[in-house]
Amino acid sequence: xxxSRYFLPVLKExxxxxxxxxxxxxxxxxxxxxxxxxxxxxxPLGFRVLRKLENIVHEEQVRxxxxxxxxxxxxxxxxxxxxxxxxxxxxxxxxxxxxxxxEMLYGPTNEEMITDIFRAHVNxxxxxxLTLYHIQWKFRDEIRPxxxxxxxxxxxxxxxxxxxxxxxxxxxxxxxxMVSYLRTYERMGLQAIPMRADSGPIGGDDTxxxxxxxxxxxxxxxxxxxxxxxxxxxxxxxxxxxxxVAGICREWTTPYARTDETxxxxxxxxxxxxxxxxxxxxIEVGQIFYFGTKYSEPMGAMVTTESGERVPxxxxxxxxxxxxxxxxxxxxxxxxxxxxxxxxxxPFHAGIVNLRQGDAATDAACEALxxxxxxxxxxxxxxxxEERAGAKFATMDLIGLPWRITVGPRGLAKGVVxxxxxxxxxxEEMSAEAAIERLAEIYAPHRGTPVx
RNA sequence: CGGGGCGUAGCGCAGCCUGGUAGCGCGCCUGUUUUGGGUACAGGAGGUCGUGAGUUCGAAUCUCGCCGCCCCGACCA
Numbered sequence: 409x410x411x412s413r414y415f416l417p418v419l420k421e422x423x424x425x426x427x428x429x430x431x432x433x434x435x436x437x438x439x440x441x442x443x444x445x446x447x448x449x450x451x452p453l454g455f456r457v458l459r460k461l462e463n464i465v466h467e468e469q470v471r472x473x474x475x476x477x478x479x480x481x482x483x484x485x486x487x488x489x490x491x492x493x494x495x496x497x498x499x500x501x502x503x504x505x506x507x508x509x510x511e512m513l514y515g516p517t518n519e520e521m522i523t524d525i526f527r528a529h530v531n532x533x534x535x536x537x538l539t540l541y542h543i544q545w546k547f548r549d550e551i552r553p554x555x556x557x558x559x560x561x562x563x564x565x566x567x568x569x570x571x572x573x574x575x576x577x578x579x580x581x582x583x584x585x586m587v588s589y590l591r592t593y594e595r596m597g598l599q600a601i602p603m604r605a606d607s608g609p610i611g612g613d614d615t616x617x618x619x620x621x622x623x624x625x626x627x628x629x630x631x632x633x634x635x636x637x638x639x640x641x642x643x644x645x646x647x648x649x650x651x652x653v654a655g656i657c658r659e660w661t662t663p664y665a666r667t668d669e670t671x672x673x674x675x676x677x678x679x680x681x682x683x684x685x686x687x688x689x690x691i692e693v694g695q696i697f698y699f700g701t702k703y704s705e706p707m708g709a710m711v712t713t714e715s716g717e718r719v720p721x722x723x724x725x726x727x728x729x730x731x732x733x734x735x736x737x738x739x740x741x742x743x744x745x746x747x748x749x750x751x752x753x754x755p756f757h758a759g760i761v762n763l764r765q766g767d768a769a770t771d772a773a774c775e776a777l778x779x780x781x782x783x784x785x786x787x788x789x790x791x792x793x794e795e796r797a798g799a800k801f802a803t804m805d806l807i808g809l810p811w812r813i814t815v816g817p818r819g820l821a822k823g824v825v826x827x828x829x830x831x832x833x834x835x836e837e838m839s840a841e842a843a844i845e846r847l848a849e850i851y852a853p854h855r856g857t858p859v860x
Numbered sequence: 861c862g863g864g865g866c867g868u869a870g871c872g873c874a875g876c877c878u879g880g881u882a883g884c885g886c887g888c889c890u891g892u893u894u895u896g897g898g899u900a901c902a903g904g905a906g907g908u909c910g911u912g913a914g915u916u917c918g919a920a921u922c923u924c925g926c927c928g929c930c931c932c933g934a935c936c937a
Binding site for chain 1: 886899
């Protein structure tokens with residue numbers, strides 16, 4: 409993408425309304441524009457990141473054997489009356505009437521709707537296990553939205569629902585989700601720690617929240633520092649292998665890690681040596697629940713077992729806050745100059761800065777570089793504006809592309825360009841070809857592939 | 861919802877107390893200049909002062925209503 413033809417409305421000054429780094433940088437980098445309290449337009453740069461995250465989530469869900477679909481944002485009130493949540497959910501649910509006076513709501517979650525779909529089409533244990541998910545906009549009419557997309561009212565979320573014949577199968581689904589989530593966050597360059605949590609309005613017995621450690625987190629967390637050394641890495645996982653999946657969950661849930669809601673100081677002290685006890689703040693970026701027959705029973709989602717018995721299906725639900733993650737990633741990856749995107753989620757793989765726009769040789773070198781990166785499947789943002797070097801560097805730092813290639817007459821005279829890491833600030837001179845080669849290597853592990 | 865604050869040019873703000881129909885910085889446009897970290901100079905465009913009513917000869921400024929936004933708290937993916 410040539411910056412001169414892109415839409416990147418960056419702000420030089422800090423917007424008054426933005427309190428925390430992610431909100432400030434998202435506004436300054438031209439990623440979002442607020443339309444109402446807690447409701448944002450996603451401008452091109454922000455949209456690219458959102459799509460990258462969405463794609464990673466899809467890839468990891470499909471890898472775990474879960475099936476993508478799409479449910480509507482508007483739901484009929486009657487469905488929620490069946491589960492009893494129409495009255496329970498309270499003011500947080502946005503209620504609407506259509507022209508005929510029919511009561512509807514902008515869905516804050518989809519347990520009722522997915523259960524309705526299930527009961528309409530599934531009757532036998534032979535169709536289980538089944539896990540369906542979608543990534544869709546949700547709405548929760550927060551009393552007080554704040555922190556930009558971290559706590560908006562409208563938000564983009566992956567929510568998945570598993571249907572299983574009994575408790576044991578449902579727990580495997582739960583474990584499978586935990587592992588798939590660990591891998592999802594890891595690919596996004598995040599360390600998200602599963603912590604034992606409270607179930608809240610979704611209800612249920614087993615539940616873990618995933619928290620990203622960040623100073624601006626809304627929850628206080630307590631954990632054994634050993635947990636932050638755990639890495640999934642590139643181990644191959646068979647999601648149908650109950651023992652393997654449970655083993656990975658054990659690895660991550662054995663070290664103490666809880667939010668203030670479930671924290672127990674006595675247990676913390678007994679289980680964790682003092683030098684490994686940590687307290688910090690965390691941003692919740694996902695949660696998994698097992699809730700058994702909470703919805704299937706009142707809504708009549710029954711299946712026939714092998715022995716001919718009709719039983720309510722065991723369910724769980726699992727969410728990842730995709731739009732919130734954009735903010736969480738920035739909270740965990742920024743400095744005073746702007747964002748520092750992890751390679752897995754960056755909106756462009758590299759930035760090209762032309763230091764002498766209009767100079768035939770520099771222009772040609774930049775064009776060749778741009779084409780060369782494209783040929784290797786890498787997306788560059790080429791700053792071809794008539795701007796001074798300082799302005800171009802400042803923009804690149806702000807929008808946080810992890811790699812920058814600087815092209816100027818001085819370097820070209822020596823036959824080199826400069827490759828700079830946004831994270832370390834270190835630069836290295838090399839030929840344009842070598843820079844392309846290097847970037848191709850760097851991004852080799854971060855290539856997404858369309859999954860469905 | 862309780863408490864606090866704000867709404868003046870695209871963004872950040874001053875002006876309001878002590879009414880006389882707007883100003884600064886950044887950004888934008890033009891020209892010159894500069895050219896490896898937001899260059900300098902000159903010229904220029906751009907404002908229903910959130911909105912409605914009231915007071916007044918006269919309201920951005922005073923009074924009341926409404927709308928919107930932000931912060932703290934309770935609440936929350």
